[in-house]
Amino acid sequence: AQSVTQLGSHVSVSEGALVLLRCNYSSSVPPYLFWYVQYPNQGLQLLLKYTSAATLVKGINGFEAEFKKSETSFHLTKPSAHMSDAAEYFCAVSANSNYQLIWGAGTKLIIKP
């Protein structure tokens, strides 16, 4: 069975610091992997996705993620945090025949001024 684990329900970084949000997955077949972001009082929007092309994926707003098969990880990074990055981030995986997304619990990113 597939599963997604996001380490840390809350991550706090200073403005300008590196952002690292961790996501590990379990899947018996090559997965599709996604990061979605939810800003306060809004729905989710796609940040980036891995679909078996390049292992380093660039997304919107300066975020990127690297697919590491040996570590079954798909961590999200951004070199320099901005106040507007404060949001909740969800990692999701799909690797079954009906492409059902399995979601992580979410990580709330807090940006300190």
Place this chain on the structure above:
Amino acid sequence: KAGVTQTPRYLIKTRGQQVTLSCSPISGHRSVSWYQQTPGQGLQFLFEYFSETQRNKGNFPGRFSGRQFSNSRSEMNVSTLELGDSALYLCASSLSLWTGENTGELFFGEGSRLTVL
């Protein structure tokens, strides 16, 4: 292009009542999914509809039901409301094509926030 529209945005109900939530997908999108989001349980999949047929269903009791109309608009209904049903209900639409640029992209509405008293 208009986004996913959910109505109502906020509503308050009492235990035992029922509620119907509506979702209008992006024009041309034929797949609609529903999710329940709560602080304790996170994001949980309710069901997915494609061309008026339920394709996938999450692990929710039968009090939760949905349907999709021929114009792809979808409704979900919760009967005999319980306090634990208080949540943000999110609808997402997609082209339902898992190839190339369309792979896995769900477009979410802003949600309907249900409070059960």
